[in-house]
Amino acid sequence: xxxxxxxxxxxxxxxxxxxxxxxxxxxxxxxxxxxxxxxxxxxxxxxxxxxxxxxxxxxxxxxxxxxxxxxxxxxxxxxxxxxxxxxxxxxxxxxxxxxxxxxxxxxxxxxxxxxxxxxxxxxxxxxxxxxxxxxxxxxxxxxxxxxxxxxxxxxxxxxxxxxxxxxxxxxxxxxxxxxxxxxxxxxxxxxxxxxxxxxxxxxxxxxxxxxxxxxxxxxxxxxxxxxxxxxxxxxxxxxxxxxxxxxxxxxxxxxxxxxxxxxxxxxxxxxxxxxxxxxxxxxxxxxxxxxxxxxxxxxxxxxxxxxxxxxxxxxxxxxxxxxxxxxxxxxxxxxxxxxxxxxxxxxxxxxxxxxxxxxxxxxxxxxxxxxxxxxxxxxxxxxxxxxxxxxxxxxxxxxxxxxxxxxxxxxxxxxxxxxxxxxxxxxxxxxxxxxxxxxxxxxxxxxxxxxxxxxxxxxxxxxxxxxxxxxxxxxxxxx
Numbered sequence: 001x002x003x004x005x006x007x008x009x010x011x012x013x014x015x016x017x018x019x020x021x022x023x024x025x026x027x028x029x030x031x032x033x034x035x036x037x038x039x040x041x042x043x044x045x046x047x048x049x050x051x052x053x054x055x056x057x058x059x060x061x062x063x064x065x066x067x068x069x070x071x072x073x074x075x076x077x078x079x080x081x082x083x084x085x086x087x088x089x090x091x092x093x094x095x096x097x098x099x100x101x102x103x104x105x106x107x108x109x110x111x112x113x114x115x116x117x118x119x120x121x122x123x124x125x126x127x128x129x130x131x132x133x134x135x136x137x138x139x140x141x142x143x144x145x146x147x148x149x150x151x152x153x154x155x156x157x158x159x160x161x162x163x164x165x166x167x168x169x170x171x172x173x174x175x176x177x178x179x180x181x182x183x184x185x186x187x188x189x190x191x192x193x194x195x196x197x198x199x200x201x202x203x204x205x206x207x208x209x210x211x212x213x214x215x216x217x218x219x220x221x222x223x224x225x226x227x228x229x230x231x232x233x234x235x236x237x238x239x240x241x242x243x244x245x246x247x248x249x250x251x252x253x254x255x256x257x258x259x260x261x262x263x264x265x266x267x268x269x270x271x272x273x274x275x276x277x278x279x280x281x282x283x284x285x286x287x288x289x290x291x292x293x294x295x296x297x298x299x300x301x302x303x304x305x306x307x308x309x310x311x312x313x314x315x316x317x318x319x320x321x322x323x324x325x326x327x328x329x330x331x332x333x334x335x336x337x338x339x340x341x342x343x344x345x346x347x348x349x350x351x352x353x354x355x356x357x358x359x360x361x362x363x364x365x366x367x368x369x370x371x372x373x374x375x376x377x378x379x380x381x382x383x384x385x386x387x388x389x390x391x392x393x394x395x396x397x398x399x400x401x402x403x404x405x406x407x408x409x410x411x412x413x414x415x416x417x418x419x420x421x422x423x424x425x426x427x428x429x430x431x432x433x434x435x436x437x438x439x440x441x442x443x444x445x446x447x448x449x450x451x452x453x454x455x456x457x458x459x460x461x462x463x464x465x466x467x468x469x470x471x472x473x474x475x476x477x478x479x
Contacts, residue, residue, distance in 0.1 A: 032149075033222060035132055036142040036284040040308025046119065050126040057123075061181040066401060073183050079429055085362070086399050086429050090369060097358040104354060106231075108347040110238045113326070114245035118231065119303030124224050127175070127217035128287065134167040142284060168218045169210070176209035222288040226299045236298060241329040242338045246302050248282075248293045248324050249332060256293075265319060275319050282306035282324060292324055302326075367400040370456055370470040379475045387417065387439040388476045394434040394454060398426040405459045408436075412452035413474060415444040423459070442476060450474040 063070040065083045072081045080087040087094060109117060118125060138160045139145045151157055181189050184202055192198035193206060216224055225232055239245070253276035259268055265275065276293070283291045285305040290297050292306050310324040328337040375391035383389055398404050405425045410416055420436030452474060457467040 033287070033289040034142045034146050034284075035287050036281070036309075037136060038281075038285040038305050038309045038312075040304075040311060042304030043308050046129075046303060049120050050129065053121060053123075054126055054130075058178055061178060061186045068401070069185055069187075071182060072185065075183055077429075081401065081429070084401060086367070086401055088369075088397065088399060090397075091365070094358070094361055094365070097354065097361055101351065101354045101358055104347060104351040107238055108344070108351055110235055111240070111243060111344050111347055113302070114239065114243050115231070115235055115300065115302040118225060118229075118301035122301075124216060124229070125287070125301060125303065127171075127213060128221050130171060131168055131217040131221075132287075134171070135164055138164040138167070165218075168214055172210045172213035172217070173206070175213050176206045179209055180205045222299070225288055225301055232298050239296075240341070240343065242341055242344075244326045244328055244337070245296060246292060246300060246304060246307060246324065247296065247327050247329075247332060248276075249322070249327075250293070251332075253293070253323050261317060275314070275317075275323050277313065277317065279313055281309040281313060285309045365399075366466055366468055367398070368404070368406075368456060368458070368466050368468050369397040369399060370454060370468055371395040371397070372454060372470045372472045374472065379477060383439060386442070388442050388445070389419075389437050389439040390474050391435070391437045392454075392472060394432075394436060396424070396426055396432045396434060396456065398428055398430055398432075401428040403427050406456045407459050408434075409455045409457075410438065410452060411455055411469075413438065413440065413450060416440045416452075416474075438474065440474065445474075445476055448475065448477050450476075 060071050061069065068081070070081075070083050074081070078089055106117060135145065139148055148157055148160065177190060177193060178186070180202060183205075189198065189202060193203065198206075220228075253274040255272055255274055256276035256278040257273050258277055259271075259273060268274070282293065283289070283306075285308075286292070287303060287305065288299045288301060290299045292300065304326070307324050307326065311321040314321045314323060331337050371394075373393040373395065375393070378391075381389050381391075394408070396406065403425060405423065408418075408420075408422050408424065410418055417439040418436065419439060421434065424432060424434060426432045450473065451471060453469045453471050455467060455469045458465045
């Protein structure tokens, strides 16, 4: 205990206060990003995929199937109609399987090709580029937009800004009505909303999602990707040195600097210059405002805009393309990318197994369900002719979207007398509460509790009949 811990004297750290003279606007948590338009192969792919998913989003709720809306997620009625499939709260396991398949599909794609979901398919990215397109339409190119914002308000600036925001609100409103149309009949929703006769929750939902879309795609933009979306934070856990991501070839590009187009690549190498001419186009076209030349960053959404911009510059300079490209860390180091690796194969195997289980769950799902409820008021009663009677309520759920007829029978209870309807019809997606009673001679009973089954079978259908059974108990304690 006589030993002493050595103490080291450390000089106090000098705190550097920011120079207020260098910051005209004071503290600004977000410097606005003016995204420059770009053309190229990856940009065409991104636009095609964005338009395809946007078109599917807009068209699907308008499709009808057998006289009703094909996709209607009716939360009030607690049922989801997806073409010929109707899902109920009892089918929650299907939703769990779908979420698990989606999660492992995301893991697989991210391990293989990085954050391509964000760059090519994410709704936030798609709507952000739509809003940027309207911004360019009314305010001009990147340079013109910057100059416009620096100007004082005049009539030209006022009408351009006004038309831009009107277009943003219209797109946000149409998006919101379409989204709410997945949860309530969309044909009547449009008419009711614009005639000011829609219900409170429908109106509130439309206005709420309109504000959210307008704020996210018009104002927040990259903040959603860099600060709010959790995917940006945990995506690096799925990356490895063989993951394809947008990357800058530092060995080929450095040292960067301007040069004449007439000089060859060999002449530039003799001057100590790489292929990067330091034009900063890769930064100007980036929707999150990062410089890909600084290495892999979590803000990168792998949209490939910088790849197209750099390839265009390389064409003009007569340099080979690929200074910025989708590549792996191993390939940048001079090695070869390993496509088939244990982690990627593992994700693929799990994804295939879960997809197969999901398909099996859907294929084996029966469009009929029965729930048996015993009378809670009395265990049994004795009739005038000496029979013992138990009372039940059958809750019959028709999970299909068509009117179905069913035949009811009892098995496992010899000598019983069935009192109630044995043939019923239930409308598609409806629940029928059917009270029935079963009577039996006490001499036919050998136990105080006798287990038996109710069986329902479809009738009058050309397809293969569907049959379900539910177990219950016949009670006679005084036996």
